[in-house]
Amino acid sequence: MARRNLTRTKMRSLLASLGIVIGVIAIASLGMFGVALQYSFTQNLGDIGNQITVSPNTAENVTELTERDVRDIQRVASPTATVAPVKQRVEPVSFDRRTTGRQLVYGVENPAELYEAREGRITEPFRTGALVGANIAEEHDLHPGSTITVNESTVRVRAVLAEGDAFSSLNPDNRVLLPASSFQERGYSQVYVIESSGSRANETAMAIRNSLNDRQERVNVMELGSIVDTIEQQFQIINTVLVGIASISLLVAGISILNVMLMSTVERREEIGVLRAVGYQKRDVLKVMLMEATLLGVLGGVAGVVLSLGAGLAINHYTVGDATAVFRMANAWYLGAAFSFGVVTSIVSGLYPAWKAASEEPVEALRG
């Protein structure tokens, strides 16, 4: 019966559920937009939240980190952490055998634990050859097997490294990596520590400060874990605000349903009076009316969810560059929440008209 009544007043029902549809879309797609934003941001940040860079504090005349420092760092870092000491030196480098420029080269003992190869292979252990970053490789058309000249000796390129996270201090894109064994220097210019999570990184960073900067500010410890955490919290807040704005549109939708249901009770006053007269209890009438509201809400909700999925695909296509990223847990949550919000709104706004319809005296309703 509820269904029939809705089809009778097709246009009006359509408008009412349109309100719900829009409300649901607003909530779901703004929610998903926030998620996509956060996702693309964290994608750019990559793992920098997990990374710690320890470097000597030149202000205190410390120019390099010693083997002992590295051991100390290894000791305070968690057992699963990667601790990679790195050496640096400026060398005359030629990528094309004709022009020679001065280039910072890095000495790394085991680059395989920090980087992945885009072309070629990173040998373990790393004793000969060179690894080049993606930008350098592109600029000078280098591939595994190409040769470059470092300090007048010829070195073969073993691998081109995969692109790194944009803001990471490990980013290899513009670097040339040589085996640490080819460096005469004993000390290290930097130690990279990679932890499994941002909070671990934070703890480790503090431990390193405590242990190495005990008497003298020997090292600078750079760590972004806490910043990344803060940024992510900010995103959470932004998302909540977005969804809050969307909820207002659902509220408007609720009022439009209230209006539709009220109009329909006024219009169907007599019918409802007949129902009461032929023996429908108040709560029977209430049920029938609420069924209508629920049906409106569910229909609007389903349509809204379907359309939001479409919107989500578009959003993710443009922000993350991967439309299927829409099928993520966080999005499912927003869709579900938007749907239940839609249904609840429509039931709540159907409540008063239904009650009004049910509690009218049939004699009043039926008088001419």
Place this chain on the structure above:
Amino acid sequence: MKVVDADDLVKRYRTGGQTLDALAGVDFDLDAGEFVSIMGPSGSGKTTLLNILGLLDTPTEGRIRLDGQDVTGLSDRKRTALRKRTIGFVFQHFYLLPTLTAVENVEVPLLLDQPPGLTKRARSLLERMGLGDRLDHRPDELSGGQKQRVAIARSLINEPKIVLADEPTGNLDSETGRQILDEFQRIADEDDVAIVAVTHDDLVNEYVDRTVHLVDGTIGRERKSGG
């Protein structure tokens, strides 16, 4: 056996300081299987009396007994339940539900209970009313007289003890009117259903056992019919 026994019914309306007695002390009895008409000028309280007899409305004063049970002060809930069991209404403006077909309209009073054989019974009632070929038509596809007959079929679906009809022949030509009245008489005689029909139509009085005249909320002269 008396199905309705009402004593000294008063219905008083207060509108803007004025009081109006739509019913001013009406005694009304009804036996099972009796066919009674109520006549009277417009505004004399006919519909008001019918509503009170049908438990749609409550009297301001007086008592009303239905089937021996005092129903004067019953709660809305109990009155509704009793209405469903014992009373059938034919309204002045039929009031069919526009979304439903004729059969569905007849089923409406019992639609929430869905007793077995409901549809079959609704169909056979409509067939008895001569609407066998209009079963699946919507109200807007029916003539006034046909709508009236659907409304009568609806009033009978719950096998009531009393049928209350407001102007049942008001919209019908005399031919169809007779058909309806024949049907009412048959229901009264065979099924022992008491029928109260409010009417302006003298045709009705050829069929009824008794006519009650209502003037300004009081019973006027009462006349036994020959029928």
